[in-house]
Amino acid sequence: LTLTRASQREELKQQLGKLRTYLCKTSTNSSSLIILGSRADNLGKIGQDSLNRLWEGLKEEKKVGKAIVLDDFPPLKNLLAVDCRKSQSNSLDKLRSTFLNIRGSFVSQSTIKVPKLVSFALDLLDSEGFRALGEAVQWQNFCKKIRYELYPGLSEDKISELAEGLHSIGKVVYVKRQPYKSWIVLKPSLVYGPVLGQITLKLGEAVRRGGTPILSMIDFEKISLESNLIFGPEKLAQLFVDMELCFELKSMPVGQREFFFT
Numbered sequence: 001l002t003l004t005r006a007s008q009r010e011e012l013k014q015q016l017g018k019l020r021t022y023l024c025k026t027s028t029n030s031s032s033l034i035i036l037g038s039r040a041d042n043l044g045k046i047g048q049d050s051l052n053r054l055w056e057g058l059k060e061e062k063k064v065g066k067a068i069v070l071d072d073f074p075p076l077k078n079l080l081a082v083d084c085r086k087s088q089s090n091s092l093d094k095l096r097s098t099f100l101n102i103r104g105s106f107v108s109q110s111t112i113k114v115p116k117l118v119s120f121a122l123d124l125l126d127s128e129g130f131r132a133l134g135e136a137v138q139w140q141n142f143c144k145k146i147r148y149e150l151y152p153g154l155s156e157d158k159i160s161e162l163a164e165g166l167h168s169i170g171k172v173v174y175v176k177r178q179p180y181k182s183w184i185v186l187k188p189s190l191v192y193g194p195v196l197g198q199i200t201l202k203l204g205e206a207v208r209r210g211g212t213p214i215l216s217m218i219d220f221e222k223i224s225l226e227s228n229l230i231f232g233p234e235k236l237a238q239l240f241v242d243m244e245l246c247f248e249l250k251s252m253p254v255g256q257r258e259f260f261f262t
Helices: 004-025 048-057 092-104 115-125 139-149 158-170 187-207 217-226 233-244
Strands: 032-037 061-062 067-072 077-083 137-138 173-175 183-185 214-216 246-248 257-260
Touching: 004 115, 115 139, 115 158, 137 139, 137 233, 139 158, 158 173, 173 187, 183 187, 183 233, 187 214, 187 217, 187 233, 214 217, 217 233, 233 246, 233 257
Parallel strands: 032 077
Antiparallel strands: 061 067, 137 183, 173 183, 214 257, 246 257
């Protein structure tokens, strides 16, 4: 939060008020508010001690019948006033210690072999260029895009480590098979949510009618249209084949492709 010198107390109270409703719905025993200032002027004369006193004095008035009751804001631990120019200050030391202590609750460093590449790729995945690829992309096309956007000489092994890193933090799903059957699912919440849900419903209906768990290309076209998929029904069907969730029935006439789900 950057607070103007003229109205620090009131602005801080307003900002904390915005957080209050949200925090009341969540666990308050580990909630944290970190206030950072890149210059001392951003926090004026408010130091850690005075900020703590200000926090204790923040109350919210509310009426209960005819009486006015002072209601505490939910407790927030690790309340920090920081001058970032003072790298050895107690507040910054506390901030560093806090991050070090909670690091273990995030992805272990050992699971990401190329953290810098993963960091760069996270920004790329939200770019228009990657969104245009659709909800999932075949491995070779993913490699081409990464080399074009990041580094032309990047080896396929390094790109595989990058994909594993993105997979480990839940950003993508790396369907790792033989190279020509591998995929990167760029929108896992869509593909494994609504799309897979529709497939499951259609298969269930077929079985309940006494049929077999088979979907036609027409079914994939309907699912693709209803889900507004960019990469289309042909690639959607191929994705599930390469994931070994189904296989194509080869005996069908041209134009009447069907897929048996295992």
